[in-house]
Amino acid sequence: MATFDAISHTIRCDILSKTHVADNLAMRKEVSRTFTFPTKEMYDYATLATLGDDVYFEPSTKALEDHVAQITGKQAGLFLPSGTASNQIALRTHLMQPPYSVLCDQRSHINLYEAGGAAFHSGAALTAVIPSNGHHLTLEDVQQHIVLGNNNHNAPTAVIALENTLRGTIFPQDEIIAISDYAHSQGIKMHLDGARIWHVAAQTETPLKELCDPFDSVHPSVLVLAGPTAFIDKARWMRKLFGGGMRQTGILAASAAYALTYNFPLLPAVHALARRLEKGLEEIGVEVTSRAETCMLFYDPTSIGTTFDEIADRASDLPEPLILGDARLVVHIQTSESAVDDLLSIIRQLAEEKQATGFVKHAAKRPKVQSEMYAQRETKK
Incomplete structure (x- = not known):
């Protein structure tokens, strides 16, 4: 019969190699030519974060959620594990009872790179529109493809999801406002996949709140979904349903806060x-x-x-x-x-x-x- 010490020995796990410090230094040099990587300064800041439990309450994470809500002009925020989770939970929270559809750009992340999540998670059809000008959707594009009325052959449009930037291109704000005004006149919600909205703010020198005002919900990266309080309360429930509730998220929230403070000015x-x-x-x-x-x-x-x-x-x-x-x-x-x-x-x-x-x-x-x-x-x- 195995002893406790023998069982304990088989369970041990040391993921740190003898060269991991040097490996990290080499990786930080490599990112200048390939991918991104936390800098030493970001890592050091992140280790100072609180150690709460975000399923219940995590102070550093709550501070980030409140800050993102404030700068986007929304009432509340919710920390999520990824941009895809943020988009999908936003759609699931907006969408109540099928049949319904989501109108988006054919090239959008929601359409091409989220594993068919809108259909799987929300039972939603996607109306993926090719922009007539090759650059961005226009109000005319939306009006030509939106599904309105009660014809039971169709899935009515319930949400219009726009992406800014999309493939690095800036969606003109006047066009977004025109689409938003029309959508809201028809009782349709607006969602922004703003994974690179920081680049728009930097390039156009437009406040983030102004860029986000036309939308009912916003995913401005940094792993936070923002929107009205009731919407975020429901989204938190959906996060639990999706298995997205995490525990000690403070270190991730601190990394995001560091990026907003020190990395945004570099754009x-x-x-x-x-x-x-x-x-x-x-x-x-x-x-x-x-x-x-x-x-x-x-x-x-x-x-x-x-x-x-x-x-x-x-x-x-x-x-x-x-x-x-x-x-x-x-x-x-x-x-x-x-x-x-x-x-x-x-x-x-x-x-x-x-x-x-x-x-x-x-x-x-x-x-x-x-x-x-x-x-x-x-x-x-």
Whole structure:
């Protein structure tokens, strides 16, 4: 028969390697060329957070919830484990009794990247609309696709969910207000997936409250859903139902608070670096298919005769590798200028090699709406 000490020995778990301190230092260097990672300063701040239980009451988390509610102009906030959970719980809280549908942009996170959650969690159909201008939904788009009335063949629109930014592009506020006014005149709720709304505030110098005013509920990232008190009370119930209630969330809430205080002021520099990347790509002859309005851009390397795989292979072979995917390039506060320079150098070299083998660049066929249209709109303001 096994002794307690023997059982205890099998249960032990040490997840810290002998080199974990050095590994973390190396990771913090690597993020300047790939993904994000908590800085030492953020980590140190987070360890000072309270150790309450958020299923009951957690002081640091409550302070973050109240702050996010205040700056978004809402009555209350609710801490959630992820952006997807925030969007899905918001929809489930708004939606009462099917049949109903949610109108959104075809490219939105709710439509493409949340595993069909609206259907699974809420029994909701999605009306996924392709913007007629290629950039953002308009009031006319919404009016053409909204489902109103009592025809029992249809699922009436109950919520319009907008995303700002979407793929890094800024949704014009005047259009959001027009859609919101129309939706509310029809008794339809408005939800904002604002995972990058901070970039909109930084780029347009618009207060967060003003950006969020047209919406009944808001997910402004930092793991907090904001809305009216009664809505948040119901959402807290839904969080429990979804299995999203957590215990010692103070360390996560503190990390979010640190980001709001120290990282938000860095966003203008992020946008400038993204624009420098965009300019460099265009100087090489690469077609930019969605411009760097904030921190993100999309490009097409076939315009210089190469592929994403070729670029990624070269990038992974650098002394300090870059990890690349497909058409999307995202700049963040830890992206270094050297990472941008190295990427441009790789693409420039590939362009020269392709040209030397006889590749002839064809005229770009980028839709006007992704570039000149938005620039003209901003010029008129």
